[in-house]
Amino acid sequence: MADKEPKILSFLCNWCSYGAADLAGVSRMEYPSNIRVIRIPCTGRMSPKFILAALRQGADAVWVSG
Amino acid sequence: MKSYTDKIKEIAKRLLKEDKVDMVIGYRKGTVPLMHQPFFATSEGEVDSFVWDSNCGLNLANYITDRKERIGIVATGCNSRNIAVHVVEGKIQRDQLYIIGIPCQGMVDRHKLAAMAEGNIASVEEDEDKGTITISGQGFSKSVDKAEVLQENCSICVHRNPVLCDELVADEVTEQTREQADPYARVREIEAMSPDDKWAHFDDLLSDCIRCYACRNACPLCYCPQCFVDESNPQWVGKSVDPTDIRTFHLLRAYHCAGRCTDCGACVRSCPVGINVRDFTKKLEKDCLELYGWEAGLNTEQRPPLDTYKPEDPEDFIK
Amino acid sequence: MKNLLEHMGVEPERLHFSWISSAESTKFVDVATKVTESVKSLESKEKKFVKTKPKVA
Numbered sequence: 001m002a003d004k005e006p007k008i009l010s011f012l013c014n015w016c017s018y019g020a021a022d023l024a025g026v027s028r029m030e031y032p033s034n035i036r037v038i039r040i041p042c043t044g045r046m047s048p049k050f051i052l053a054a055l056r057q058g059a060d061a062v063w064v065s066g
Numbered sequence: 067m068k069s070y071t072d073k074i075k076e077i078a079k080r081l082l083k084e085d086k087v088d089m090v091i092g093y094r095k096g097t098v099p100l101m102h103q104p105f106f107a108t109s110e111g112e113v114d115s116f117v118w119d120s121n122c123g124l125n126l127a128n129y130i131t132d133r134k135e136r137i138g139i140v141a142t143g144c145n146s147r148n149i150a151v152h153v154v155e156g157k158i159q160r161d162q163l164y165i166i167g168i169p170c171q172g173m174v175d176r177h178k179l180a181a182m183a184e185g186n187i188a189s190v191e192e193d194e195d196k197g198t199i200t201i202s203g204q205g206f207s208k209s210v211d212k213a214e215v216l217q218e219n220c221s222i223c224v225h226r227n228p229v230l231c232d233e234l235v236a237d238e239v240t241e242q243t244r245e246q247a248d249p250y251a252r253v254r255e256i257e258a259m260s261p262d263d264k265w266a267h268f269d270d271l272l273s274d275c276i277r278c279y280a281c282r283n284a285c286p287l288c289y290c291p292q293c294f295v296d297e298s299n300p301q302w303v304g305k306s307v308d309p310t311d312i313r314t315f316h317l318l319r320a321y322h323c324a325g326r327c328t329d330c331g332a333c334v335r336s337c338p339v340g341i342n343v344r345d346f347t348k349k350l351e352k353d354c355l356e357l358y359g360w361e362a363g364l365n366t367e368q369r370p371p372l373d374t375y376k377p378e379d380p381e382d383f384i385k
Numbered sequence: 386m387k388n389l390l391e392h393m394g395v396e397p398e399r400l401h402f403s404w405i406s407s408a409e410s411t412k413f414v415d416v417a418t419k420v421t422e423s424v425k426s427l428e429s430k431e432k433k434f435v436k437t438k439p440k441v442a
Contacts, residue, residue: 006425008424020405024410024414031413035421061400061423061427062400063400063403064400064402
């Protein structure tokens, strides 16, 4: 485990955090590459099932952001 | 309990005779001891099968989901709260129901009694005056205090009297206060453990689970037309007895009951291998009380906390 | 959700929630870094809730 980078699955709201991530990219800011982004139409689309499914399939952590 | 039984029969007969309801839902003696069955009486003649004692642990609210008939239903404190949850969720109309309220004195834990017995229990007698339960079978007979063999959820219950009813069968019993009952002692015990210990505790708890879904079927809240465990595309949870699958099932099921569970104990009672499913649901019940000041099923007007937004909702988990 | 996962013994560092507007790119970078750091602090620990292949085929 120690030599492997953790995978963080992030669920980002299309209108908020996804926009922020986009802006961060456009502004050439740097952020850790451990974050794997899934864009959801709204944080209201989020379901506990998604979090469990992510963990079950081997994500190290889950980050939900609206 | 004879007085309760007689009164239930009397009310049921009257309701059916006056054509106030199409059926009355209550309990009748089961084919095995300690397990009374739900029974639907549709005519006056059938009413005599009704019984009431300390083995009526099934939750009758389970049987009124989406029903169209006018129903008379026997309901204890927790059952009546589940009925209220049903009304709030639009699963039944309040005016369809005539609720026969039972001031409840707790149900006996069949798992505890089975563990005490030296063999199969063939019959159970209850002595109301002495407050004892006598179990007997081939070659043994044993008497215990009812208080000792109460279901855990009954011994910590703070809503024994029905919150919603049209008629009571007896005078209300005195309620325990939250201080006396200390309902969350067990949850605190688990909360105090380290993450690894908690993990081990639940591993151990669920090691016997055979995925029979008895807990789901006994639960009045589990009325989804299709349960997430039966969905195959996408498949959220495997169907095997793999420990991860079992854990996923129990976690999600508990979560679906968050803010709705009334701690009636039907899940624990129905479990064939005696898993204390309430270790999951009780935690969520405690959270709802602490975070939102909410207890499920106390009235039929208020929407549950996970279904509404209030500016004062706690949000300290959000960065 | 977080409370119940924690109750079951999943480390709290494994689930994060945040609230970032589309103009807050700096906050996004900030939170992303913090989330990653907190997950890295757990690295030595075994992952939980992972569905592994059954041992017998």
